[in-house]
Amino acid sequence: MNTFKNFHPITLFFYFLFVLFISIFSFNPLFLIFGFFGSISFYACISDFKAVFKSIIFYIILIFAVTATNPIFSHNGATVLFFINDNRITLEALIYGAVLGLMIAVAVIWFRCFNLVFDSEKILYFLGKSFPRLALVFSMTLNFIPNLLRSFKNINTAQRLSGKKNSRIKRYLNSFSAVITQSMENAMITSDSMRARGYGLKKRTFYSRFKFTFYDLTYLAVSIVLFSLSLVGNTSFEFYPYFVIPKSDTLNILSYVSFLILSFIPFLFEVKEGAKWKFLISKI
Amino acid sequence: MKRLIFFPLVLILIFSGCSIKSPDDYYNKIENGELTATVSINCGTAVDYEDSKREKAEILSDCKVNFKDGDTVYDALKNACKKNKIQFEYSGNGDSIYIEGIDYLYEFDCGELSGWKYSVNGIFPNKGCNVYKLKDGDEVDWLYTCDLGEDIGDKYEGE
Structure with a gap:
């Protein structure tokens, strides 16, 4: 609770x-x-x-x-x-x-x-209201790490079950680079979509x-x-x-x-x- | 398993360069040597400093210590402090030993320009205390300054 x-x-x-x-x-x-x-x-x-x-x-x-x-x-x-x-x-x-x-x-x-x-x-x-940019960055960073961990877990599982006999370190490195690429792509998409919705503007009103x-x-x-x-x-x-x-x-x-x-x-x-x-x- | 061996090994490596002594052992083992010097420690400037808790200016006055040929000002201070059970703290090793505090009085305790300096026979050598080699009968004064040495008669000639 x-x-x-x-x-x-x-x-x-x-x-x-x-x-x-x-x-x-x-x-x-x-x-x-x-x-x-x-x-x-x-x-x-x-x-x-x-x-x-x-x-x-x-x-x-x-x-x-x-x-x-x-x-x-x-x-x-x-x-x-x-x-x-x-x-x-x-x-x-x-x-x-x-x-x-x-x-x-x-x-x-x-x-x-x-x-x-x-x-x-x-x-x-x-x-x-007072710091729209800061609020945006803050909430995006807070969301970023849990998302990153979740997708890392997914990709790592997929790599493990793909049948390749890689060592653990190599598998982790592979998954890590995949996660970084994915998160960069996601960041672009997120920023585009948020800008389209008017985040970061001072005049934007929030429903709360x-x-x-x-x-x-x-x-x-x-x-x-x-x-x-x-x-x-x-x-x-x-x-x-x-x-x-x-x-x-x-x-x-x-x-x-x-x-x-x-x-x-x-x-x-x-x-x-x-x-x-x-x-x-x-x-x- | 690797970790189980690795960890104690690192600890042993760290502590192999150290000598661990109990307080009684430490204070009872006084260095011998054929040469003598006098060491005084004074913090008069810290007593005069605004809202200072210090009351006594003299921490140590004219203490005779023995030292060996080739010993430095740092060795003399160490022996004097050992003899009189005075606390001091240094950092660094070798030539770069620096005295941070003596008798619980530390650098920066009286403003940001404060700290310990030493003079030998009234002259400030402005060298590291483990670099300056002592001669027989030298008088070493450790003085606390609140103003980069200006208040104890040493002119700071840096930038």
């Missing part, structure tokens, strides 16, 4: 902007952990569980890789674990790497959710079913309030040379709690809508 995407594009855009802004710029482990669980639970709701499980393994590997590489390049920090060639490997650098890895993972998951929620129709609606309702306004207001509350506390974390953990005073706790709510809103919304749907079905 993906009922979250029925919100108005402006509301959705600002929601993701806020969440990504805090995830990327706060550099606070607590914020990142909230963001990680909030985004992954929402992602599990809107796509299938198997894919999510697979991607969780990928993110964990990513976090470990960044954690292991950061101390090799950064030797700042007071707690020394051991020395390699006069350079110290420190606990602070290790933890900084872990937080950095978590930050990358959280940003990637939020962007995946954004991709599933914000389809090309919404992008055209959102950017179409998006209506900014009271519901959207409420949701937007709630996310703005929660976002500004999360910025209230002084939650900056210092890593080098010693950890400086921000004090847990009322303002900080307020901002932690509001970010926790902010990052779990889509998940809670999906759960609520799912329960409602089940309830209505049971009545029939």
Whole structure:
């Protein structure tokens, strides 16, 4: 189920902007952990569980890789674990790497959710009036890679079943060149046909079913309030040379709690809508 | 199967050039040599820099270190830091060793023109610190600058 995407594009855009802004710029482990669980639970709701499980393994590997590489390049920090060639490997650098890895993972998951929620129709609606070219390019690129993968799969299967005894590498190369040729041809056809339909013009009007309702306004207001509350506390974390953990005073706790709510809103919304749907079905 | 062999091999290759020591081992092994030099480390300019957290200008004053014939300024700094358990970070190797930070004070911490420079007997050689060979009784000063050396008495003569 993906009922979250029925919100108005402006509301959705600002929601993701806020969440990504805090995830990327706060550099606070607590914020990142909230963001990680909030985004992954929402992602599990809107796509299938198997894919999510697979991607969780990928993110964990990513976090470990960044954690292991950061101390090799950064030797700042007071707690020394051991020395390699006069350079110290420190606990602070290790933890900084872990937080950095978590930050990358959280940003990637939020962007995946954004991709599933914000389809090309919404992008055209959102950017179409002011930046028609950009919107066109953006929606075409988003469409390009899945199309390319699909046709690669088809051509590769055809090559495999054609009876030729090529090695795997040769077959992949053949299919790859075929895919590139096909996609170039497709690009020409697509651009011709889109130009004929008046895409990329400033005066072109779009039909869209998006209506900014009271519901959207409420949701937007709630996310703005929660976002500004999360910025209230002084939650900056210092890593080098010693950890400086921000004090847990009322303002900080307020901002932690509001970010926790902010990052779990889509998940809670999906759960609520799912329960409602089940309830209505049971009545029939 | 190939990958299973390949991966540890690469790791062994990477780590074969490294010597891994525990902190106690590292700090207790002090270099010997018949020649001596004095090393001072000073970050007075960083203390005066706007909203700086540094309070002490002297990181190390007149520390006597031993070194062997042919050792460089970098070796002297390394020994002095080892003796006094001061953190420092370098990048590069061989002739191109560059000191990025000493005692948690790094280049670019005080503006984009800041970093560490060294002078020997009051003269700035403007050479790599692992190129300049020390003589007996030299006085090495490591100074932090916020202005490409102008605030510590060295004129930058580049473009």
